[in-house]
Each structure stands twice: as C-alpha cells, then as structure tokens.
Amino acid sequence: MTTRIVELRKGILKKNDELAAGLRGRYGQAGVLVLNLVSSPGTGKTAFLERTLRELRGRGARVAALVGDLETDNDARRLAASGAPVRQINTHGICHLDAEMIDKHLADWEGVELGGLDYLFIENVGNLVCPSSYDLGEKVRVALLSVTEGEDKPLKYPTLFNSADAAVITKMDLAEPCGFDRELALRNINEIRPGIRIFETSSKTGAGMGKWLDYLAAERAGGDLGSGKR
C-alpha cells in the first residue's frame, strides 16, 4: 500500500509542478513579483504581511494577497485593513496550498488582474512540513520564524528552510522576555541554508521593515520574475 501511495503522491506533485510552471510564466509576463510565505501557525505571518502590504502601498506599489487557512476568513479580514485587495482560500482540511488552488482563485478574482500588480503575496496555511513540497510558481519563498518558537526550528524542519529564498525572524520586540538566542538562531538558519538573506523584524514596532521592503524592491527590479525554477 505504501508503494502505491508514494507513486500517487509523485503523480500529484508532478501535476502540481506543471501547473506551477504555467503560473510562473504568467507571473513573469505580467511583471508581478510573487512571494510564498510559510511558517508554523502563530509565527505572526498575518501581522507581518499586513504591515508589509500597508508600507508597500505607502510607497506607491500595487499589491494584493491570497491567504490560505483550513477554516475561517479571519486572516483575510485582518489583511484587508491594509487597504489591499485580499482573497481568502479555505482548504477545508488540506494542510497546504497547491498550484491548482492559486490558479482557480486568480481566475475569478473580481477587480484584480496580475498585470495590474507589482507584488502578489501568498500566505500559506500554517504548517512547517507539507507546504515545502508544493511549488506555487513563486519567485521568492519566505520562511518565517518567531523569537518565541525556539532557535532549533531550522534543524528540525530542514526541508522548509532549505527550499526558502529568504528567512524572516518575527516578533523581535519579544526577544528579551523570551530569552531569544539570536546568534544561535542565525547559525542554525545558515547551517541549513548557507548565505540565505535573513531579516530581523517586529510587526509591532516596525523594526527591520525598511530593509525588507528594499529587498522586495530589488528582487522585483532584478527582473526574471518568471524564470525561477524550484
């Protein structure tokens, strides 16, 4: 039975990769930088994304977000406070987003066209395991980690950090009460993904957001928005 499952899973991932390649091509033609944000539940993805959307809009950028959750539209409602168009994807029990869900929700998103966007953010379902296997056609995969979670997460969930293009440490305002060991966290991230760009941020105080937004602008200006390959 296990062999059949593995074969079927391979088939599903192959189909996902094909759909993701199509999405990647469309993102490139539209000139939109697409990011896929992955972390545990509770890392603070939504707060970080809400602030990112708001500050990018403040800089005059055209932004939108798709947000995945098993249930509820809490996150979409929170993100909508940024003023950006936001669409909730409820997966009803599936613990990750896949390329087909993205394709479907882009197809009938009223008032939003890829060609009218500079940045599209995809907030994945909170899960450190399964989202790593599903390419969504994004150019930049972002692994988030909060100071409250423990510095050894990169070692315990290597696939996620190893497939990420950037790492964001969130809730830096809580570093001291949490006894966060910054050097150890940076060392562990670098052990799994040597040389990865790391941003130390607080969505509450705004610390580190400037460098993060500059990075986004540079990634977008760097072109090849549809040429990446996972």
Added chain:
Amino acid sequence: MTTRIVELRKGILKKNDELAAGLRGRYGQAGVLVLNLVSSPGTGKTAFLERTLRELRGRGARVAALVGDLETDNDARRLAASGAPVRQINTHGICHLDAEMIDKHLADWEGVELGGLDYLFIENVGNLVCPSSYDLGEKVRVALLSVTEGEDKPLKYPTLFNSADAAVITKMDLAEPCGFDRELALRNINEIRPGIRIFETSSKTGAGMGKWLDYLAAERAGGDLGSGKR
C-alpha cells in the same frame, strides 16, 4: 486520482485504528495512563513535558516519554534532563506519529516495560493538522496553545481542538508582553470543544502545574485506562 487517494487514505486510517485499539488494550492491562501531546511547532511542548516529567517523578510516579520529530534528537536530549526514560522517534518527513511507530518503539525499548509505568507521554510532531487523524491508543489527547500564537487558533484548527480531551495554554509568563487576550482564548476553545478542561501554565515559573498534575492523577485513578475510544 483524488478518489483513489481518498480510498487509500481511508485504508491507512482504518489500519491505524486497528493498531491503536490493540495498543489501548495493552495500556489498560498494564495500568498506564497514556497521553498524546499535540500542538504547533514552538508552542513549548518539550519544556512543558520536561517539567511535567520532573514534577511527577518528584511525586514518586514512574514516567517515560516517546517524542516524535522529523529530524534531530534535540527534544529527547532535553527531556532526558528530567531523569525519565525518553526515546526519540524520527519520522524523516512524515508530519505525524502513527500507531505503528509507537508499537515498534515500545517493542524494543530497552529497560522500559509498560507494566512498570504509571504514565507514558507521547510528544507528537509539531503540527496542528495531521496528528488529529491518527489515534495512538491514548486515553487523553492534549492540545497545547501558547499565548504567543494568537487566540483564534482553535477556530482555525477545529479538528485538533475538537478531538482533544484537555487543553493546555503555555507560556503564561509571556501573556502581558504578548497582549494575550485570555477571555477570548478561553471562549474560542470552548466554542470548538464545550466544557473541555483548560490548564493555564508556565513551564518557566511553574504556574498552573499543580492543577495539571492533580488532573493527571485523577485521570489515572479514574481507571478504564484501556477503554477509551476515539
């Protein structure tokens, strides 16, 4: 393809349920209370369990722990500081424990016999989704949630909280700097699982541990250790 996956998954879960029923019977015969701890990565399961093991040993109880992780034996090494026998289960990419893994690791655990234990704790892989589907034969499933994660987790991951027998809120020492809304968290947990026992704890200060240990003793004394059914 999706239909075939669903059928295969049903078969896997059925086989797991059969194995779990066998485990449950053995736990009952041995007179050991078995608990399955489930939460996000970073909720503080390991710190909470380490303190629980240590304090139970201080009360003269015979305790042991199995701990699941994708990779590393960090958690087993941390838990071993309690003085209790601890065994690491590395799942190598599988995002939950299953009854077969438990059965296998119990079978050749040198120096540990179910009959010589009062309590066996199973720390599941950090994941709020998949562990809910896999019965490990435990009498008590414990859903943990930290004050740093956001009060709406029970609404967003209803299956886990709905299948839990007890809820533990961790890191209460951080409630104030995190702006934790206690009333909202309790309301959300009760909405998904009305009347569930909730423990508010801090592994750092020891707050709430007394009530938790009393609950464990009462569950054990209550008998029927092998008669539960999920």
